[in-house]
Amino acid sequence: MLDTLTFGFLGGGNMASALIGGLIARGVPADSIRVVDPFPEAQQRLARDLGVHASGAPDAAFGASDVLVLAVKPQQFREAAAQLLPHMPAGDGNLVISVAAGIRLQDMQRWLGGRHRVVRAMPNTPALAGLGMTGLAAPAALSDKDREIASAVAQAVGKCVWVENDAQIDGVTAISGSGPAYVFYFIEAMQRAATELGLSAEQGRELAVETFRGAAALAGQSAEPVSTLRERVTSKGGTTYAALTAMDAAGIGDAFVRAMHAAAARGKEMGAEFGKD
Numbered sequence: 001m002l003d004t005l006t007f008g009f010l011g012g013g014n015m016a017s018a019l020i021g022g023l024i025a026r027g028v029p030a031d032s033i034r035v036v037d038p039f040p041e042a043q044q045r046l047a048r049d050l051g052v053h054a055s056g057a058p059d060a061a062f063g064a065s066d067v068l069v070l071a072v073k074p075q076q077f078r079e080a081a082a083q084l085l086p087h088m089p090a091g092d093g094n095l096v097i098s099v100a101a102g103i104r105l106q107d108m109q110r111w112l113g114g115r116h117r118v119v120r121a122m123p124n125t126p127a128l129a130g131l132g133m134t135g136l137a138a139p140a141a142l143s144d145k146d147r148e149i150a151s152a153v154a155q156a157v158g159k160c161v162w163v164e165n166d167a168q169i170d171g172v173t174a175i176s177g178s179g180p181a182y183v184f185y186f187i188e189a190m191q192r193a194a195t196e197l198g199l200s201a202e203q204g205r206e207l208a209v210e211t212f213r214g215a216a217a218l219a220g221q222s223a224e225p226v227s228t229l230r231e232r233v234t235s236k237g238g239t240t241y242a243a244l245t246a247m248d249a250a251g252i253g254d255a256f257v258r259a260m261h262a263a264a265a266r267g268k269e270m271g272a273e274f275g276k277d
């Protein structure tokens, strides 16, 4: 379905490059993809590495792309939208997907002249390795076809899930958007423990990373509740039991849940800050 569409990426950074690479790998011809990025070096890199058409500012051909992906930093979003708007066809001629963290649907629509075909996407950094998890939200009136296109774009770098509204995107941000950092945090702690227990830092890293990979694969392929998987490896009085008892005594589970509430609250605050005028 994607290979018949034209794409315009506003912003040619990490997330745009990951998405473009994913689209090309799924059969979208590179010459159907235009990228706008103000940095000449970024333009050269995109044209050389991905074979796409790259330029420094939007023009009519860019604005007429079937799908426009806004992949600039949140604080650059409003200005980038203002630069793009005069080059977009009147009405709802193109589907606009934003991957900018914290930019709410209502603000996107407002800054893009009241458009209805808009999607807010919240990807995460594993998208750079093709293993992203993206949350998607759109106005209720968005067509099934547009939803399919947005899903296919997100699936070019991993998996996706649709949610109802901006408030739920704050939840997605708190779980999977910021989530890779939580995993890195735990890997770091496991590495530190490994060295304290007489292993090398490299061994600690490999043991921790592979444990996350394996446990995630196991949880992903099992239909059982994750709590059952945990209980199955926690014999009473054993080593895992000793570790989990220490974690419970330190309130780690509850603190971790509170941490994600803090992330969601910050996401909400940022949405209000970015959209305040």
Ligand SMILES: NC(=O)c1ccc[n+]([C@@H]2O[C@H](COP(=O)([O-])OP(=O)(O)OC[C@H]3O[C@@H](n4cnc5c(N)ncnc54)[C@H](OP(=O)(O)O)[C@@H]3O)[C@@H](O)[C@H]2O)c1
Pocket: 010, 011, 012, 013, 014, 015, 016, 036, 037, 038, 039, 042, 071, 072, 073, 074, 076, 079, 080, 083, 099, 100, 101, 102, 122, 123, 124, 125, 126, 177
């Ligand atoms: N990276 C992630 O894992 C991740 C995850 C979730 C969401 N996101 C979101 O994805 C968006 C992009 O993130 P990123 O990591 O890809 O950032 P990035 O690497 O900084 O890319 C943004 C690019 O857009 C360019 N740009 C700035 N203003 C522009 C304009 N007016 N027109 C066209 N291009 C413009 C920037 O150029 P300059 O360098 O010159 O400013 C930069 O090359 C952000 O909003 C972020 O919140 C990223």
